[in-house]
Structure formats: structure tokens, C-alpha cells
Amino acid sequence: MTTTPLAARGPRAWWRVPQRQVPVLATLALLLVMYGIGVSQYRAFSNIQVVFNIFIDNGFLLVVAVGMTFVILTGGIDLSVGSVVAMTAMVSASLLGDGVHPALVLLIALLIGPTLGFAMGCVIHFFDIQPFIVTLAGMFFARGMCTWISSTSIPITDGFWTSAAQERIRIGENFVTVSVLVALAVVAVAAYTLAYTRLGRNVYAIGGNQQSALLMGLPVGRTKIAVYTISGLCSAIGGILLSFYTLSGAPLIAVGMELDTIAAVVIGGTLLTGGSGYVFGTLLGVLVLGVIQTLITFDGSLSSWWTKIVIGGLLFAFILLQRLVGIRKK
């Protein structure tokens, strides 16, 4: 007699999709629909290379968005990513220009982001200042550093960089670039970390309720600092991929990228309040943005302002549908 009432609120049916996966699945379904629309409108869209190009063009965004996912899962936010990406590219370009060995450049470039991220994490944790503000200051700082290094764009001619940029990895008829592989590797590592390590689980715990996580004896401070460091590392990797992509470092590149990144993460079904979401969703979110871009390029006739309006409109349609699907499933 004691057991039944407490159990009364169990799962309702065996086929039911777990609630927390509904947003991701909704996104996936809508992404496929959108891709289908593209294929039906433009013949060239059905070429697999179009999909690969989406990955090629958005590899760096994907990496940065993965880092952002960690931060958002804890209920925080990192506005510095765009500037850190630019700063990393700038530093690489300028060091390479000075003739520093590419391996050393790579190492230095990969250290800058995490260091800044670590510092921001410490301020957020130890002084209890809102992440929005701290990372906004970080964004100003990194952007300021960019122009301090150089006020104009610096081209990259280094052999390693150019070969990394131009290397085509063939898959049947089509190809991808090194960046795509790096990005996918980052996604895989991140997905593993979130699902199968204590660090990852603590990230979800903090997002669920920081106070409870603290009372449960979880390392809240350490985890929070870690996510900003991870985000910094991802931005650094993203910056290097971007420098592969553009073969230059420019002080004003990737302005506003933090918003794209946040949009990708949220479209992927992650809650900004934290505690719920998946890296896979972020991958889908980046693809959604990529498909929107591609649709617009395929159309080709839009003026720059119509492009913005259409992006806004598609974003709206997508999020609206996502909500509707989500509600229905509930």
C-alpha cells in the first residue's frame, strides 16, 4: 500500500520521447524540412557539396558555439567570444608576419583565449559579478587589443597556414576542409565531456540550481571557472579556424559573432536559464543558421537590407514552429 501512490507519477507510455529531448528533435525535424524546401526550390541545392559547404563556412562558428553551450548550460553567458576569435586571428597573423615558427604561434594563440576565459571566470566566481557584465568587459578588452595590435588587416602567407587552409579532404565526389574535421572533433569531445564526465554533469547541476548544487557539495566555483576557460579555448580554436578560412587577421572581423553563437545555441534547444540542452542541439542550431544563409545566397537577388529582414523572418518562422512542435509533444 505504501508504494503505489508515490509511484503514481511515473512515465506515461513507453514510446514517449523523453521531455528533455523534445526541443532537439523538433529542431532536427524542422532543419530537414527547411533543407527539403531548399532542394525543391533550387536544383543545385541537392548537391551534397552544398551541405559540406555549410560545414566549411561555419566550422569556426560551430566550435565557438560549442564553448558557448557549456557556459549557457550553467546559466551564464559569454559575450567575449567574437572579440576573442578576432584577437586570436590577429595575434596569429601578426606573429606569423614576424616570422615566428607556426607551431609556437599555434601554441600561443591557443593559450590566449583560455587565459582570458579563466580570468573572467575567476572574477565571476570570486566577486560574484554578473557574467553578462564581466564578459562584456572582456569583449571590449579583446576588441581593444585587436586594434592595438594593428588597425588594419594583416595577411597570412605562412606555408603551414596556407596548406591547412587549402587542403581538401575528399569524400567521394566531394570534399571538406581541415576546419570541418577539427570542428567535428570538438563537437565529439564536448558531447562526451558533457555526458560522461563529472565536470559535464556538474555543469548541468549548476544550471539547474546553483544554490542546490552548492549545498549538495558540488565544486561550483571550480566548474564555473572551467566553463569560461573552455569557452575561451573554443574561441581560440575558432579564431585559428577563422584565420585558416580568411588567411588574414582583421581587427573588425567577427563583430557581433557572440549573438550568432547565442542564437545557434538557443535554436538548438538549450535554455538560457541553464541546466538543459545538448551539444548536438548546438550543431543543429549552427546548421540552421547555415541553411538560412545558403538559401539567401542561392536566391542571390536580395539587397543587403532585405537579406537582414529575411534572416529575421526565417529565424522567427523557425522558432515559432519549434515552439509549436514542442508544445504539441508535451
Place this chain on the structure above:
Amino acid sequence: MSQRHPVLTMTAISKIFPGVRALNGVDFRLFPGEVHALMGENGAGKSTLIKVLTGVYSTDAGTITLDGQQVSFAGPMQATAAGVSTVYQEVNLLPNLSVAENIFIGREPRRLGSVNWREMRRRAKELLARIDLHIDVTELLGSYSLAVQQMVAIARAVDVNARVLILDEPTSSLDADEVAQLMRIMRQLRDDGIAIVFVTHFLDQVYGIADRITVLRNGRLVGEYPTAELPQIALVEKMIGKELDALERLDSETDRDRAAIAAGEPFVAADGLGRTGSVAPFSLTIHAGEVVGLAGLLGSGRTEVARLFFGADRADQGRLAVDGAPATIRNPVAAIDRGVAFCSENRRTEGLVGELSVRENIILAMQAARGWLRPVPRRKQDELVERYIKALSIRPANPDMPVRNLSGGNQQKVLLARWLITEPRLLILDEPTRGIDIGAKTEIQRLVAQLSDGGMAVLFISAELEEVLRLSHKVVVMRDRRLVAQLDNDDTLDADRVMRAIASGAEQEGLEKV
């Protein structure tokens, strides 16, 4: 016992919050293999003492030793590592994670460095089975009732091999059966030599299990006594600091004449009201001046019934009539318009706005009903707030204190005050005496009786059968999300009969389960 060494001593502990001296030179010691009850009124400082111990708060003065070593934990993480396992007041778990994870997070079983989910689920299921809880451990914790969450919190705390186990009001949201389970576990752990601190407002539980009692009052230590040498009356007197006079007077007053009340038109009448997946259709009438008690086990659908009457959830079957006229109550605003008030059991998420002051929390419902254009005049606010702070003895009596800084029981009183000032016609009280000290509890019961005498209809939900029986004219029994019996509270009705109805679900005129 005295020849053994205490596992834990706290000496001359003081803790000052802005404006409040929560602890003032308190001593506390704990021996291995004992259950030590920590007693005191709401706001006496029990939870604060515990949080000081586990490093949630830093002390302003005093020392703590564990096993003879002086310690000062920087936070719960260190305390847990040192073998002090705690269930804090209010469930402090993670609603966004699965039940299994809530039990094991921080010490997940791992294989080759990665979390072993299957093993974790298996062990969680096993652990919960030992306390007779058979639920799907992969579901999100947030989808379960407060009681289940509380049991999960206890399971988590018990499973770490701790030397000191602290339970801060673990039983306030539990039913008799779960309490019995918990007692069983506590005895087992005590026999294994674990030292247990147990905070509760239920005296019978204290006398059922505690070896010794420490009493706090207003942040000061009153004394430490072996349970056997401290009679109940003396304990209560030590807690409230004065002779207890009026506490037990209530029984005689509740000789209610149900026939007279039920003669007229009911205030609300539900006819086949129900909501898929929440409560099966039920019919129920509540008259003005009538107290209807809702009894049933946890998760039997008591709260869900209340939420339908209040429009917190929308009914998808059946009809509702108010004052004899059909009424649709789609949302709380509509319910409040018709004079229905609902005091939720879950004060933290559904009741209070922690950041707002006591005053603002109290007038919130009244203000919402008036619309924002017509603010409640300051003088009237002061008058109302002062009256209810006094009537419910909310402490500290400072209307401008953020409500989150109040002790658990005092928060509950604030929530109650919010609805009382709206002078509703039907007051739905979901576990109103949860976590409330014995003095205030009697006060609230008396208030309910008084209000219903004044013509207010009351729907009273409580896990304490005694309380329900004492106050209600009619007892409605829920089981498995169905209304299974309606019993008139006449001379023949006693706890036994209600228990039987809860257990078998078959008592009366065709209400039986189909």
C-alpha cells in the same frame, strides 16, 4: 554515554545577519550512535546552526571540532568530504536532472574515467527500493512530488558513508508511512554508530526516536536533555519560553454542526470535474462556513484537486458552479475574482517572491486583485501587515525584510497572511502547517476554525490525519488520483476509519474504484 567522546562539538557559536542575531553563543555536542533532536520555534536558529556547521555560513565566533580536530569548513563540499552528510530544510536538489543522478552526482560510479550510467541507474533503483520507493529513476526529479523529492534527498544523504548525518525537517512533507520508513533507516544507522541530528516540529517523532534533545530559543541555547528526562510539556515550555496555557484548548471548540451548514446552497460545486493525467473526474460540494478536509497519501491527487478549484491547472472535464451558477475558472485571476484563495504547499517555487519584502509578499494578492493602477494605500498596508505579523507571530517582526531571509516556518506564515488579507470566501490551504512550530500551528488551526465560524469555506489539505479530523466537517479521501470517499465528520469518524478508507478506497455510496 558521557564517558564516550563526542564526534562533534560546537562551542559558543554566534552568527549575525544584518539586523538579526541568529545565533548567540550556542553550544552543541553530538555523540556517535545517537539521534539528537534539535528543537526550537520557527526562527530559533536551528537551520542556521546547521549551515554554520557545514560551512554554508561562516561563523562570527565560536569553534567547531570534529573527532577532536578543530575544523572550519569552507563549504558543503568540504563538510561532505569530512563525513558530514546533510539534508537541508526545503528540498535542495536539481529538478533538471534524473532521480538517479540526483542521488549520485558528485560521486557517480565510473568506469575508465567516464560516468557509468547503467550502474548508476541500477544502484539508484536498489537504494530507493530499500526505502520502499519504486519510481522510474530515469525521469527528471522535477516531475515528482515534493514528498518523493524529499525521500530522494534522504536517500542521497544516507548513501554516503557519513559519520554525522544531519536531517533538517525531513519529515514535514512526508506521510505516516514514509516517516515510518525514515525512522527505520535512522534506527539502523544509529545502531551502526552514526551520529544523527534530527530537526522536526513533530513531538511524537522526537519522543519516538531521539536519545537526547537540545533546545534553542531566539538564537540562544536553552539546554541539552536526555529525552527520557524531559516530558513533552516541559519541552514545549522550554521552546516557547513560557507556560503553555491555551495550546490544547482547541478540541472542545470544534464541535461543529454540519447539518446546519450544509442546509443551504453550496458555495462551490464540482460536478465530474477532472483533468486528464492529473485527477479523475470527481464531484464535491463545499458550503459557506464548512471545512472540508482532504485526506490521502502523498501523490494521491490532493494538491491536484485544489489546483483545479483555483484554476492553477485548467480542468478538461466536468462543470463547476459557484453560488449555484455555472462558472468556468480558467486561471487564478478568475478564481480570485470569485473569492477563491489558494495557499500552495510549495512556498518556495509557487508561493513567495524571495527578493521582495514581507510587506510586499503579504499584499501581493490583494494588490493584484485591485489592479496596478490602484495601489493599496500605505497606511492600510501598514495596518494590515502589522496586524497579521502579530496575529501569526511572524518573526522577526520587520515588514521590510526580504522574505527569503526568514526562517522556513515564518515564510509559511507570510504566505498564509497574503491570502487572509484578501478575505476570500473559499480558502484552500495546502499543507498550511508544514514546518510550523507547535505554538503557531495551534494558532493557525484556531484561525481556521474561527474563519469558518465566520462563514468562510475552507478546503484543508494536510498529511496529518489528526489535524484534518480535528478541523473538518467533512473528510474527503483521495487515492490514486481519484476521490474514493466522502465521510461526514460525526462522532463515529476516527482516524482508523479514515485510514481504512485511504487503504482500501472503498467506503461509501458507489464511489468505489471502477
Place this chain on the structure above:
Amino acid sequence: MSTARTRLAGVTGHRLFWPLVVLVVLLAANTVYRPSFLSVELKNGHLYGSLIDILRLSAPLILVALGMSLVIATGGIDLSVGSVAAVCGAIACLYISEQPDQNSLGGVLTAVAIAFGIALLLGAWNGILVAGIGIQPIIATLILMVAGRGLAQLVTSGQIITINSEPYKTIGVGHLLTLPFAIIIALAVTLVVALLTRRTALGMIIEAVGGNAEASRLAGVRSRRITFLVYVVSAACAAVAGFMMTANVSSADGNAVGLWVELDAILAVVIGGTSLVGGRFYLSGTIVGALIIQTLTTSVYAMNIDPQTALLFKAVVVIAVCLIQAPAFRARFRRRQAPGVPPAAPVEKQKEQVPA
């Protein structure tokens, strides 16, 4: 002596104390750099001077930040304010530029009224997305932030619309009662918002919704309506700011008007002591915050620092203001200074958190 000390503690403990100190330091730094900074003179019955300029230029930011305070108090955020300002400025300028007589007061008023109406619609759009459909505010307003820029450029056909209208120009640079007209507008709007929130119960209800939306709903608050309302108010404030920005330069550039003003506004709100998780909001703090940011911007221009490096300054000032206000930071600092004084209790931040 002891009363003097407690009074001093009362002053330094005030919420606005540190932001005001920072503002004064900024002004002092300017004065050191350029002694004429503080002088204010009366010419043709109008006040002139750097201080007055700062006030005048901060008017749009104050307006946007006021609306933003309300949105943030409900736990939301409005990224679209810059775009809304651009759209409204563009519409007003377009309408005026098409008038035969650009100086006719009636024409300007109609233009402003039309643009204001559009702003209300845009605000309602945000409100519906957030309160009606339940989209997360940052994304809901991001849509209008992106599309709004496009709309503004569409209105101006990608050009810069230049107008020559005295009445419209007044909004930005005109004077009334010796003071710049923009300041008077900002003051008036501030007063209206303050009265609306603090003389009625609106402020408390907004704070309740931001503090715990579900609890507020169960207390009978129409949470959705309140949420909807704040986005409309925010858009309305942004529109007026847009008029000022375009009137200042007598032209509308869909691309540039109000660019990044949302970040400045959010900064102003946070510097003023309002938390981004929602709940309590402080209008006076917001205004001091806006003044700090505008003073910073103006001084950086005056000192000929290039705008990108100026960002470094901004970063430093923002962090400094937030640090000295953070209880955790002050506690650390105090502990080091005076051993024996207890550190402050850990701040319990989580909003629905009501620890017992």
C-alpha cells in the same frame, strides 16, 4: 563621533554611493585634462558647456536604459532597442523629407506620431513573442534586432536621408527654459516612468513577476500582460531616443543610428544596481549608470583616444564599478584591511531561492 561614523556608513552604504563616486572621478579627470571642462556659460539665454553637452548627449541613452530597466526587472532583455530607434528615426525623417514644407510643425508632429505608433507595434511584437508565445527574450528580441536594421535601411532605401527641419532639429539640439530640449524630454520621461512604477503598484508587480513568475501568477498577477507591457514601454522609449539621435545630426542612417546602444543601455542598468536575473530595479541607479557611460564616451572623444582603444577604458571602468559594488569584493577587501571584522554572509543570489 560614533553617530558621525554611523552616518558616514549610511552614506557609503547607499546603493548610489559608488556609482556617483565613479561619476565624480570621471568628471574630475576631465577637469584635470581640460580645466575649462566645468565652466558653464549662458549665451542667448541658453546654457552651454561640456557638462551640458554630456547631459544632452546622454538623453537618448537615459531613455533607452529606462525602458531596459523595466524589461530587465521582469527577467527579460531587449536587444532590439537600437534597431527600433533606427526604424523610428528613419520613418520620421522620411516622412518629413517628403513634406513640401519641412519646417511645418504639423508635419513634424505627424511624422513623430506615425513613427511612435510604429514603435508601439514593434514593442507589441516583442511582447507577443515573449509573453504570448513564450520565446526566450534574448532570441525573441534578436529577431527584431536583425530584421529591424534591415527595415530601417529599407525605409531609407539604403541611403542616408538628410532633412532640413527646424522643429525636428529642436528635439535633438533645441533649448527650452535655458536647458537643452533633449534633457527636458529625458527628465519628463523619467518622471513619467517613475510615477507610473512607484506611485502605482506597477513597480512592485513588475518586480514580483521578475522575482518569481509562477508565484506571481498564483497570486493573481496577470504576469503575461505585465511582460507584454514592458516591451511596449521599452520600444516607446527607444523610439524617442531614435528621434533625438536623428535630430542631432538632421539625418537618418539606417545602418548607424543606435548601433550598440542596447549594450550601453544594459550596462547602464547593471551599473545602476539592477540584477540581470530580474526582480528589484532602480531607476535612479540606471540614470547614474547612463551618465557614467556617456561621460566616459564623451571624455574619450575629447581626449582624442581612438574609438577602439576607448573600448579598453570602457572595460576597465565597467569592471571597476561592478567590483566596488560587489559585496563579495568589498568583503575580501575589508577583511584584509581590518582583521577581525567578519566577512559578509555569502550572498544568496538565486532568485527563487528562499533558503530557510
